Amino acid sequence: MDQNQLPTYNIFIHPDDLKELRSDLWCDDPVPGYLKTNNKRWDIDIVYRGSHTRKFKKKSYYINFFKPKTFQGVKEFHLNAEYKDISLMRNKLSLDFFSSIGVLSPSSKHIFLTINGKAEGVYLQLESVNEEFFKKRNYPLGAIFYAIDGDANFSLLSDLDKDVKESLDLGYEMKYGTDEDLLHLQELIFQINTLSKADFEERIKQYIDVQQYLKWLAGVICTQNYDGFVHNYSLIRNQDTGKFEVSPWDYDGTWGRDVNGKIMEYDYVRIEGFNTLTARLLDITSYRKEYQNILNQILDNEFTAEVMKPKIDYLYETLRPYIMKDPYFLDKLNEFDQEPEFILNFIKDRNQYIKENLYKLD
Known part of the structure; x- marks a missing residue:
């Protein structure tokens, strides 16, 4: 396959099952089907x-494989429509950027999807943050x-109703781990909020990799993910440390x-970020x-x-022929064509803005 050619995933679902899937947007019960690509089939x-x-x-x-049990070495993955991102590349650019600065980040790639023969368009295949994710990276996983x-705001107060949380782990869902790991998470939130300033600098290092x-905070600031401080992340416990x-x-x-595709000016998010843990860390010289x-x-760098x-141009040139399908x-091609320049201008402006505000961290 040409490196600029997207793989095509053909998914087939029985009409009755497809009707059931579409009957309730909020149902989390999956329906069966099969995926075909490169003349191979997976249930x-x-x-x-x-x-x-x-x-x-x-x-x-969300796709889960059960016969064979793995696909390209994984047992599950996500297909993101990226419907509100006219560039269809922001998610991938971000995750690859985090990897480049030394932050554990899911891998991703674009594919072209059909369901029962009907073109559904360009999708981003996202690696699940699960046991396999860490096994591939030789990471000593304790919990995810x-x-x-x-409410995953590292605070004792709810971000949703501003009241005291009913539980210290509110806002989190355990993907992998034990009851003991849940206690470790609760201990983390407790210590973040109760350690005195005198003790915080040394003792917080026992709980997080500062x-x-x-x-990670720098990555959120550069890409300017407004929701990224209290959402859009996984918390992982290293079993060894x-x-x-x-x-x-x-x-x-x-x-x-x-998230709605509307312009967010380059200076919208301050360089100090948000959330309780960030505030406490940046309070320490x-x-x-x-x-x-x-x-x-x-x-x-x-x-x-x-x-x-070059990364933006490569994605643009790869995706453009498939955007037309x-x-x-299909009716947003002109907007898609303008996005590479838009993103590059944002990078220039955001870079300069952050540099001009670094003095606030003196």
Whole structure:
């Protein structure tokens, strides 16, 4: 296959099962089907994924394999429609960017999807953050927690109703782990909120990998994911060190646009970010300076128009022929054509804005 050619995934679902799937957007019970690509067949379970995205015309899907049990070495993956991102590349650009700055991040690739012979268009195949994700990376996995809503804000107060949380682990869903791991998460949230400033600098290092967290924070700041501080991440516990790390997830509302595809000006998100853990870390001089140094390095070496332009151009040239076949984007070709320049201008402006505000971390 030409490296600029997208693989085509053909999914087939019995009409009765497809009708059942479409009858309830919010049902999480999968229906059976099979996937064919390169003249090979896999039996699958398929269901809608996402929250507000389920209302969009172009749906996103979660796929689980059961015969054979793996596909390209994985037992599950996500197919994201990226319906509100006119570039169809923001999520991939973001996740690849996080990887480039040393943050554990899911791999992704674009594919072209058909269901029962009907073209559904360009999708982003996203690696699940699960046991396999860490096994591939030789990571000593202890537990995985998904931040499923705004209550994953590292605070004792709910981000949703501003009241005291009923549980310290509110806002998280355990993907992998034990009851003991849940206690470790609760302990983390408790310590973040109750350690005195005098004790925080030393003791917080027992619970989180501070440098890794600050790299992740820098990634959120550069890509300007407004929801990224209390949502759109996974919390992972390293079994060897006992410390938590953060991994990004769902980064389509980035690079100058929000989750609805509307323009988000380059100076919308402050460089100090948000959430309780971030505020407490940046209240410590040594951590604030470390964060400043991390940002400086990224702004000079990774988050530049010169570095990002070849990656953006490659994705644009690869996707464009398939955009013309995507029934949901066919009438948006002119907008798609303007996005590479839009993203590059955002990078230039955001880079300069962050540099001009680094003094706030002195």
